[in-house]
Amino acid sequence: MKIAMIGTGYVGLVSGVCFSDFGHEVICVDKDPAKLAKLKAGQVPIYEPGLDDLMAKNVAAGRLTFSDSLATAVDGADAVFIAVGTPARRGDGHADLTYVMAAAKEIAQALTGYAVVVTKSTVPVGTNRLVKQAILDANPQAEFDVASNPEFLREGAAIDDFMRPDRVVVGAETKRAAEVMSAIYRPLYLRDFPIMTTDLESAEMIKYAANAFLATKITFINEIASLCERTGADVKMVSKGMGLDGRIGSKFLHAGPGYGGSCFPKDTQALARMGQEHGVPMQLTDMVIKVNDQIKRRMIDKVFDLCGGSVNGKVITVLGVTFKPNTDDMRDAPSLTIIPALIGNGAKVRVVDPQGRREGEALLPGVTWEEDVYAAVKGADALVLLTEWNEFRALDLNRIAGDMNAAAMADLRNIYNASDAKLAGFEHYMSVGR
Structure with a gap:
C-alpha cells in the first residue's frame, strides 16, 4: 500500500520507517528544509536506538522516501497519516491543534481518489470529526474516511513497541476505513498482536x-x-x-x-x-x-x-x-x-x-x-x-x-x-x- 506520513517528528519518522519495513511504500513529508536535507542524506535528526539502520535499509530498498511536497505524497495514497505536533497551548494547557488542522486543509486539496486520513497525533476527543469537517469544507468532492490511530511508543524503545505492540488501537467510522487500516497492520495481525477497532x-x-x-x-x-x-x-x-x-x-x-x-x-x-x-x-x-x-x-x-x-x-x-x-x-x-x-x-x-x-x-x-x-x-x-x-x-x-x-x-x-x-x-x- 502507499502511505503518506505528514510530519517527521518522533512519531511520524518512527512510524514511517516501521511501516516501510512492513513492505509498504512510504513517503514522509516535512516542510523543514534543514531536517529534510538530513533525512535525504541518511541522517536521523533524533536519537532513537536502531532507527538509523532501519531507515537506511528501507531507503535502500526503495520503500521509503522523503519529500517537501504534500501533494506528491498524497496523490494515489491509500492512507494519509497526520503526525504533526500537538504541543500544550500557552495559557490554558489545551492541545494546540493548529498544525493538525493546517495539515487537514492541505490534504483536502491534494486528494486525488479515495484515501483514509488517519490522525496519528495525540488529539483531544472530537478532533477527528473536526478534521473530517475541515476536509469537507476545503474540498466538498473529496472521497475519504477519517480514522484515529493513536501511538503508544516509548522513547528509547519505539521500534520494538511498533513491531511488537501491546495493542494497536484504530478508531474508524466505516467498514472500508477499517479494512484499509487492517491491511496496513496486516504483518502484526498475522503474528497475533491485538488490533482493537473502536x-x-x-x-x-x-x-x-x-x-x-x-x-x-x-x-x-x-x-x-x-x-x-x-x-x-x-x-x-x-x-x-x-x-x-x-x-x-x-x-x-x-x-x-x-x-x-x-x-x-x-x-x-x-x-x-x-x-x-x-x-x-x-x-x-x-x-x-x-x-x-x-x-x-x-x-x-x-x-x-x-x-x-x-x-x-x-x-x-x-x-x-x-x-x-x-x-x-x-x-x-x-x-x-x-x-x-x-x-x-x-x-x-x-x-x-x-x-x-x-x-x-x-x-x-x-x-x-x-x-x-x-x-x-x-x-x-x-x-x-x-x-x-x-x-x-x-x-x-x-x-x-x-x-x-x-x-x-x-x-x-x-x-x-x-x-x-x-x-x-x-x-x-x-x-x-x-
Whole structure:
C-alpha cells in the first residue's frame, strides 16, 4: 500500500520507517528544509536506538522516501497519516491543534481518489470529526474516511513497541476505513498482536486515559517515597511488594524526580482541560500534575540539604539531563527545573549526558558540558545522578569519591545504595524514598 506520513517528528519518522519495513511504500513529508536535507542524506535528526539502520535499509530498498511536497505524497495514497505536533497551548494547557488542522486543509486539496486520513497525533476527543469537517469544507468532492490511530511508543524503545505492540488501537467510522487500516497492520495481525477497532471518540480517549494512568502510577510511588523517607521504609521494597500484585504490576513504580518527556506532561494537561470544558473536572489528574511539580521542587531541596543548606559557590556535577535514558528528548525533563534552580542560587554546574547536549545547550544556559564522568567530578562538591543511563550504572565510586572536593551524592534514581556509597568513601549519600 502507499502511505503518506505528514510530519517527521518522533512519531511520524518512527512510524514511517516501521511501516516501510512492513513492505509498504512510504513517503514522509516535512516542510523543514534543514531536517529534510538530513533525512535525504541518511541522517536521523533524533536519537532513537536502531532507527538509523532501519531507515537506511528501507531507503535502500526503495520503500521509503522523503519529500517537501504534500501533494506528491498524497496523490494515489491509500492512507494519509497526520503526525504533526500537538504541543500544550500557552495559557490554558489545551492541545494546540493548529498544525493538525493546517495539515487537514492541505490534504483536502491534494486528494486525488479515495484515501483514509488517519490522525496519528495525540488529539483531544472530537478532533477527528473536526478534521473530517475541515476536509469537507476545503474540498466538498473529496472521497475519504477519517480514522484515529493513536501511538503508544516509548522513547528509547519505539521500534520494538511498533513491531511488537501491546495493542494497536484504530478508531474508524466505516467498514472500508477499517479494512484499509487492517491491511496496513496486516504483518502484526498475522503474528497475533491485538488490533482493537473502536469508534473515533473511544480511540482518542484511550490515548489520554492510558498516559494519565501511567503518570498517576509514577506520581503515586513518588509520594509514597516521600513518606518512606520519614518513616524509615524502603520504597524499592515497597514498589516490589506492590508490583507483585497482578492487579497493580511493577511497571512505572520506580521512585525518582518526577515524570517528564513529550507525552505525560502535555497529555495530562490536555485531559484536565477536556474535563473542564465538558463540566467533568478531572480532579485526580489535576492533582497528579500538581504533585509532580512539587516532586521536582523536592529534588532541589535534597541537593540543597546535601550541600549543607546552600549551593552558592559549590561545584555540582549532574549526570543525565534527558527526561529518560536512550533518548535525546529534553521536553519537560526534571533537569529543566532542577539545574536552573541550582545555577540561580550560585552553583557552578557541570553536566554529562550521552545524548542530551544537542538540545540541552540551548535549554540549560550557564552549565559546563563534559564528555567524561571522571573528569566532570574532579574537585566537585556534590554529584547528582538525574537520568539512569546505563553508562552511569557501574561507575567506580571509589575513584569518584577520591577525586571530589566533598564526597557527596544525591542519587535521584536509586541506582546505588547507601552502604556501597559509604564503603567507597562517600561521606553523604541521599536517594529517593530510602
